[in-house]
Amino acid sequence: MSIVLKVEKLSHRYATAWAIRDINFEISQNGVIGLLGSNGAGKSTTMNIICGVLNQTEGDVYINGINKREQPKLAKKQLGFLPQTPPLYTDFTVNEYLTYTADLRFIEKKQVKRSVDEVMDRVGITHFSSRLIKNLSGGYKQRVGIAQAIIHKPSIVILDEPTTGLDPNQIIEARKLIREISQDHTILLSSHVLSEINLLCRDIIMIEGGRMVFSDSMESFNNYIQPSAVLVRMENAPPEAELLKINGVTKVQSLSDKQYRIYFSGNNSISESIIAASMQQNWKLTEINLERSMLDDVFKQLSQNS
Numbered sequence: 001m002s003i004v005l006k007v008e009k010l011s012h013r014y015a016t017a018w019a020i021r022d023i024n025f026e027i028s029q030n031g032v033i034g035l036l037g038s039n040g041a042g043k044s045t046t047m048n049i050i051c052g053v054l055n056q057t058e059g060d061v062y063i064n065g066i067n068k069r070e071q072p073k074l075a076k077k078q079l080g081f082l083p084q085t086p087p088l089y090t091d092f093t094v095n096e097y098l099t100y101t102a103d104l105r106f107i108e109k110k111q112v113k114r115s116v117d118e119v120m121d122r123v124g125i126t127h128f129s130s131r132l133i134k135n136l137s138g139g140y141k142q143r144v145g146i147a148q149a150i151i152h153k154p155s156i157v158i159l160d161e162p163t164t165g166l167d168p169n170q171i172i173e174a175r176k177l178i179r180e181i182s183q184d185h186t187i188l189l190s191s192h193v194l195s196e197i198n199l200l201c202r203d204i205i206m207i208e209g210g211r212m213v214f215s216d217s218m219e220s221f222n223n224y225i226q227p228s229a230v231l232v233r234m235e236n237a238p239p240e241a242e243l244l245k246i247n248g249v250t251k252v253q254s255l256s257d258k259q260y261r262i263y264f265s266g267n268n269s270i271s272e273s274i275i276a277a278s279m280q281q282n283w284k285l286t287e288i289n290l291e292r293s294m295l296d297d298v299f300k301q302l303s304q305n306s
């Protein structure tokens with residue numbers, strides 16, 4: 001599989017401090033790749049450098065093998081970018097704005113109308129082509145933002161926190177669109193929300209404190225984060241001391257008179273152990289859910305291991 005994006009020893013220093021240090025990763029063709037990190041981790045800095053909005057202090061970025069520092073125009077032709085705040089001219093209609101962005105992307109004059117029509121169809125906004133952008137909902141503005149990022153059919157599309165600020169329905173629609181687009185383009189998408197990356201992405205790159213702490217498939221990431229607690233609900237809950245007697249249980253936290261968070265280690269069949277104890281002692285277990293580590297714990301765990 002060909003490498004669409006390669007980031008090598010990338011570091012960036014703003015006036016007084018390093019924002020990212022020694023970031024290395026490679027992305028191969030198609031699918032969605034997640035860039036996960038908490039606020040201030042260095043996601044936007046990394047993406048801005050990849051897109052050429054910011055020049056790195058050290059290291060290199062290659063897009064389809066082209067070094068962005070040596071041939072910036074050629075490299076940038078092959079990528080599309082949707083920054084955290086979409087770069088929209090809100091007094092333009094959708095059609096006018098996309099025609100303008102087609103021009104910025106050096107699409108041949110005779111091809112422009114076709115490209116604009118195609119991309120409006122691709123993101124599902126043809127019915128609003130004559131509407132002023134300022135009169136669109138947040139979800140449709142985001143579609144226009146995505147349209148400008150793919151109008152020139154780039155091989156890689158960079159989306160910086162694309163679902164931030166959208167309402168729950170708009171988030172579902174945006175995810176659907178991102179999945180569709182990923183069939184033809186490689187997408188690098190940033191988020192500080194693990195569940196968002198989990199839902200959308202094939203691979204995950206995680207940065208924390210400006211350092212890369214994980215880069216592998218989503219599946220390996222999920223295997224890496226072992227469940228560490230179980231949430232249970234019991235109609236006839238026993239005293240906490242009884243729960244602590246179950247093999248592997250290390251701590252019990254009472255959430256209400258019927259709900260507990262049970263922490264455990266070294267027992268891979270904790271659910272079975274709890275169910276068996278509940279049946280024996282008539283605790284009337286009505287709910288049991290494995291809970292994966294909180295994102296903060298994962299960051300801490302990975303930062304220590306790196």
Ligand SMILES: Nc1ncnc2c1ncn2[C@@H]1O[C@H](COP(=O)(O)OP(=O)(O)OP(=O)(O)O)[C@@H](O)[C@H]1O
Pocket residue numbers: 014015018019037038039040041042043044045046192
């Ligand atoms: N223009 C700037 N000048 C100085 N420091 C900056 C600048 N932009 C970002 N930083 C700092 O660099 C670090 C990384 O910021 P960056 O915006 O890349 O993180 P992020 O992961 O995208 O966070 P967020 O999700 O909050 O946007 C932070 O400590 C931030 O304060």
